[in-house]
Amino acid sequence: MVVPRKSSSVLLPKLGLLCLLLCSSPVMAATEEAMAGASQGHAWWFWPLILLIVTFVMGIFAVLGGVGGGVLFVPIISGFFPFHLDFVRGTGLLVALSGALAAGPGLLKMNLASLRLAIPVALIASACAIVGAMIGLALPTNIIQIALGATILGICVLMLTAKKSEFPDVQESDRLSSALRIYGVYQEKSTGKVVDWKIHRTPLGLCLFIIIGVMAGMFGLGAGWANVPVLNLLMGAPLKISVATSKFLLSITDTSAAWIYVNNGCVIPLMVVPSLVGIMMGSLVGVRLLAVTKPAVIRWIVIAMLGFAGVKALLKGLGI
Amino acid sequence: MADKQGAKLAAGPEQIVYASVLEKGMYIGLLILFITFALYAFGIMKPYIPLDQISQYWSTNVHDYLEHAHIKTGWSWLGMLKYGDFVNFLGVAILAGVTIVCYLRIIPVLLKKNDKVYAVLALLEVLVLSLAASGILAVGGH
Numbered sequence: 001m002v003v004p005r006k007s008s009s010v011l012l013p014k015l016g017l018l019c020l021l022l023c024s025s026p027v028m029a030a031t032e033e034a035m036a037g038a039s040q041g042h043a044w045w046f047w048p049l050i051l052l053i054v055t056f057v058m059g060i061f062a063v064l065g066g067v068g069g070g071v072l073f074v075p076i077i078s079g080f081f082p083f084h085l086d087f088v089r090g091t092g093l094l095v096a097l098s099g100a101l102a103a104g105p106g107l108l109k110m111n112l113a114s115l116r117l118a119i120p121v122a123l124i125a126s127a128c129a130i131v132g133a134m135i136g137l138a139l140p141t142n143i144i145q146i147a148l149g150a151t152i153l154g155i156c157v158l159m160l161t162a163k164k165s166e167f168p169d170v171q172e173s174d175r176l177s178s179a180l181r182i183y184g185v186y187q188e189k190s191t192g193k194v195v196d197w198k199i200h201r202t203p204l205g206l207c208l209f210i211i212i213g214v215m216a217g218m219f220g221l222g223a224g225w226a227n228v229p230v231l232n233l234l235m236g237a238p239l240k241i242s243v244a245t246s247k248f249l250l251s252i253t254d255t256s257a258a259w260i261y262v263n264n265g266c267v268i269p270l271m272v273v274p275s276l277v278g279i280m281m282g283s284l285v286g287v288r289l290l291a292v293t294k295p296a297v298i299r300w301i302v303i304a305m306l307g308f309a310g311v312k313a314l315l316k317g318l319g320i
Numbered sequence: 321m322a323d324k325q326g327a328k329l330a331a332g333p334e335q336i337v338y339a340s341v342l343e344k345g346m347y348i349g350l351l352i353l354f355i356t357f358a359l360y361a362f363g364i365m366k367p368y369i370p371l372d373q374i375s376q377y378w379s380t381n382v383h384d385y386l387e388h389a390h391i392k393t394g395w396s397w398l399g400m401l402k403y404g405d406f407v408n409f410l411g412v413a414i415l416a417g418v419t420i421v422c423y424l425r426i427i428p429v430l431l432k433k434n435d436k437v438y439a440v441l442a443l444l445e446v447l448v449l450s451l452a453a454s455g456i457l458a459v460g461g462h
Contacts, residue, residue, distance in 0.1 A: 044371040045361075047378075082375070086382040098350070098415060105343035111331040115338060115426075119441050127448045134457060141381060180437065185328050194329070251342070252445070255419045259452035262412060263394050265386045268378055269408035270371070273357040276350075 044270075051081070052274040055095075059282020064293055065302030067159075068250065069279040070096030070222030072302070075152045075309035078145070079316065083271060085141050085148075089220030090266030093258040095275050096222030099283070100250035112244035117182050117199070117237065121245075122252035124206055125213035125223070129253045132217025133260035142317045148219050149314025155225050156307045159299070162229050170236035173198040186241065197238050205235040217257035222250050334426040334433070341425045345418025353411025356404075365404030374405075394455030420449045 055069075058076065062069045074092040078085045107113035136144055173183065183198040199205075208230050216223040227246035231237045237245065261267065331339070359365040369377065369389055377385045386393065400406035423446045430439040451457065 042375070044374060047375065082379045084379055084381050084385075086385075087378055094412065094415070098346075101342065101346040101349075101415060101418065105339040105346070108335050108339035108342070109331060111329060111335070115332070115335040116438070119438060119445070123441055123445050123448065126445065126452075130448070130452050130457065137382070187329055252419055252449075255416055256449055256452040258416045259449070260457060262409070262416060263453075263455040263457070264382060265391060265393050266382050267409070267412060268374065269357060269360060269405050269412075270374055271378065272412065273353060273361075273408065276353070 047081070047083075048270050048274040051077070051271065052278040054080075055275045055278025056282040056285075059279040059284075060286040060289060061282075061298065061302055061305065062279070063283050063286025064290060064298035066299065067302060068096055068222040068224040068247075069099050069283070070220065070250075070254075071152075071155065071225055072305065072309075073275065073279070074220050075148060075306065075313050077275075078148070079309050079312035085144060086137065086261075086266045087268050087271055089136065090258075090261035091268070091271045091275050092220035092222070093254050093261055094267070094272050095279050096220075096250055097254040097258050098276050099279065100222075100247055100254060102280070104248045104251045107244040107248050110244075111184070111186055112240055113248035114182070114184050114237075114241055114245050115248075116180070116184070117231070117241070117245050118249050118252070120180060120182075121206065121209050121231075122249055125209045125216070125249065125253040126256040128210045128213025129217035129257040130260055132214035132219075133257040134217075135214070136218035136220070137260070137264055137266070142319065144218070145313050145317030147317075149310050149312070149317055151215065151219060151221070152306055152310030152313060156303050156310060158225060158229065159303050159306075163233070164228075164239055165232060166239045167195065167197075168232065168236040168238065170198050170200050172200065174200045174202050176202040184241070186238070188240070195238055197236075197241060199231075199235040199237050201234055201236070205230055208234065213253060216250075216253050217260065220257065220261065223253060224250060334429040334435075334438075337429050338422045338426050341422045342418060345414060345421060349411050349414035349418060351411075352414060353408065356407045356411055360404035360408060363404075365402075365407060367405040368400055368403035369405060417453065420446055420453065423449070 054076070055073065058072045059069060062072055070092045073095050074088055077083060077092070078088040081088070083091075104113065108115060177183070177199045180202075182202070183196070185194060185196050187194050208226075212223045212226045212230065215221070215226070224243075224246050227249055228239075228242050231246060232239050232242035360367060361371075363371075368391075377389060380388070385391070397406045397409040401410070423442045427439050427442050427446075430436075430442060
C-alpha cells in the first residue's frame with residue numbers, strides 16, 4: 001500500500017501532536033501519582049529518568065510554542081515533581097543558560113543578535129538578576145511560589161494579547177541609542193530584502209530591563225517572554241533582531257543569576273544533567289517537527305500548559 | 321557594490337570574536353558536564369552523597385540540604401572534586417564562566433576600534449559577573 005505524500009504531510013503534524021500528548025499525559029499522571037508516594041522510595045534513577053522524559057517533551061513544546069525552556073521548566077517541574085523550588089530554579093537557570101549559550105554563537109555570526117544592542121541592556125539586566133536571585137533565595141518559599149504563579153499567569157496573558165511587529169516603524173533614533181551607535185543592517189532571507197534598523201525609547205527600555213532582570217533572577221525563568229516585547233514593541237528593533245538578541249541576552253542575564261544559585265548550593269547534578277539533555281534532545285526533535293505542525297495550535301497548548309502550571313504554583317503557594 | 325553590501329551585513333569584529341570564544345566555551349563546558357555526569361551516574365567516581373540518598377535532600381530547601389549534608393557554599397566544591405557529584409560542578413562553572421571570558425576577550429578589540437564607551441561597558445559587565453561568581457554574595461535564606 002502506498003500512502004500519498006500529500007496525506008502524510010497532513011497526517012504527520014496530527015500524529016506528532018497525538019504522540020506528544022500521549023507521551024506527556026501519562027508521564028504527568030505518573031508523576032503526580034508517584035509524588036504522592038515519593039516518601040515510599042524509588043530507585044535513585046527513577047526521578048532523573050522521569051525528568052529526562054518530561055524535559056524532552058518540554059523541549060519539543062518549547063520550540064514549537066516559541067518559548068524558552070526555562071519558562072516551562074520552573075512552573076511545571078516545581079508543580080509536579082518532588083524537588084524543592086530552590087533546586088528547580090537553580091536547574092531552570094542552567095537549562096535556560098545552556099540553551100542561550102548553544103544558540104548565541106550562530107545568532108551572533110549571522111548578525112541577527114546584535115552585540116551593540118545587547119551590551120548596555122545586559123549590563124542592567126544581569127546586575128538586577130543578581131538582586132533578583134538574592135531576593136528569591138531570601139524570601140519564604142510560599143511567597144516565591146505565589147509570586148511565580150502570578151507571574152506565569154501574567155505571561156499567559158502577555159502571550160495571548162501581545163502583538164508583534166516584524167518591522168516596527170522607528171522614525172528617528174533617540175539621543176542615547178544614537179550616542180551608543182545602536183543600529184544595524186540585516187538581510188531578510190525569505191525576501192532577500194536588506195533591512196536597516198535603529199531603535200528608539202532606549203532610556204525607558206533600559207528601565208524595564210531592571211524589572212526583567214530582577215524577575216529572571218528571582219524565578220529562574222529565563223526572560224525571553226519579556227525581552228522580546230520590550231526590544232520589539234517598545235524599542236522598535238525588528239522582530240528577528242529582537243528574538244535573536246533576546247536569546248543571546250539570556251546567556252548573560254542568566255549567567256549572573258546562575259552563579260548566585262550555584263554559590264548558594266542550589267545545584268544538584270542529578271537534576272541538572274537529565275534536564276539539560278532532555279531539553280536539548282527535545283529541542284532538536286522540535287525543530288524537525290516545526291516544519292509540519294501548526295504553530296497556532298501548539299501555542300494554545302503551551303499557553304494552556306503554562307496556565308495550568310501557574311494556577312498549580314499559586315495554589316501550592318497558598319497551601320490549597 | 322556587492323562587496324560593500326556584504327561588508328555592511330557582516331557582524332563586527334568584536335561580535336565575531338565574542339561568538340567564537342562563546343562557541344568553544346559552550347562545547348567544552350557541555351562535554352565536560354556530560355563526561356563528569358557519566359563518571360558520577362555509572363559509579364566510576366564515588367559520590368559525596370550516595371545516589372540512593374539524594375532524594376532525601378532534593379525536597380528540602382537549600383538551607384536544610386546544606387546543613388544536613390554538611391556542604392559549604394561558594395567555591396568550597398573545588399575542594400570536593402574527588403567526589404562524583406561535585407566533579408560535575410566543573411562543567412557548570414565553565415558554562416557559567418564562559419561569558420566573562422568572552423567579555424574580557426572583546427575589550428582589546430573595542431579599544432583597538434577606539435570604542436571606549438563599549439570597552440568600559442564590557443569591563444563593567446566583567447565586574448558584575450565576577451561579583452556574582454565570587455561567592456561573596458551569600459544569602460541567609462528561608
